[in-house]
Amino acid sequence: MMKRVGIVSLAIGLAVATFSSGALAQPAAQPPGEQPLPGDRAVALAKEGLAAYEAGKWVEAYDKFRAADELAHSTAFRLYMARALANQNKLIDARAIYRNIAAEKLAEDAAPSWRRAQADARAELTALEPKIPSVIVTVVGASPTAKIELDGAPCEVGKSIEVDPGEHRVAVTDGDKKKEELAEIRAGEHDHAIVVKFNANDGKPPPAGPTPTKGSLAPGIALLAVGGASLITGAILGGVALAKNGSLNEDCPSGVCGSGISRDDFVSRKDEMFAIAHASTTTLSVGAAVAAVGVVLVIVRPGGDDDTPAVSVSPTGLSLSGKF
Incomplete structure (x- = not known):
């Protein structure tokens, strides 16, 4: 048995020695019905690994040589494992295998190919180490x-x-x-x-703003009340103006006044009637606008100090400012 192991080791060494020339020794012929010996299977795997390596298939080459080395250990197989890893930029793993080969203690009768593989591993390790970033x-x-x-x-x-x-x-x-x-x-x-x-807000969502709240109903109700009062006042003034206009038409039909009514009285009563009518129209307009704004405030109910609406009256009408 020991003699057979020696022959297997020699066969592997001779096979690996031929790697540089691109050929491998053929596995020894087996008697019919017998399974190939581990050394023979290792040589066959190494041959496949070398073909993959020469084709630039680094992953496949590594797997083949590793399988071969598990069947029958050889520094040459491991050398090509390291080279395949280095070609994949896996420099740290490659260095580990190179160091293992360099530190391996070979037997005195180790095949020359094993010693050459060890010497190559040491040289390639020296060249590889500065490349590791x-x-x-x-x-x-x-x-x-x-x-x-x-x-x-x-x-x-x-x-x-x-x-x-x-x-x-x-x-x-x-x-x-x-x-x-x-x-x-x-x-x-x-x-x-x-x-x-890191910044203070890295990974944090933006701070949430204040929860929106509905404002008070009071401003809207107040404006509705003011608008309603203005409408009522405008209606009353309108009624007064109509009554005065009717009385004037009765006393002075078609602008012709009877006895006891001077021209100045007619003009004065007419001016008074127009003033009351104008006041009625203005009061009704403003009251309607204020009431409309009141309705809007009751529906929208703006909240917050900055959102407080402001109502102003100008010669051209009524305006509402604020955020809604």
């Missing part, structure tokens, strides 16, 4: 209890954190406030500052 997260305006995450994982502020190249998200949650910042980090960029600034 880092960020420093700073949060301004948040409380000490704020939750700070980098790509969904808790992180410390003010500390250099290694990341893979690409887009990274910092999310800060402070009570009911939340703020996020995105940053595109390039390979070889070290201590890139990601600053998250």
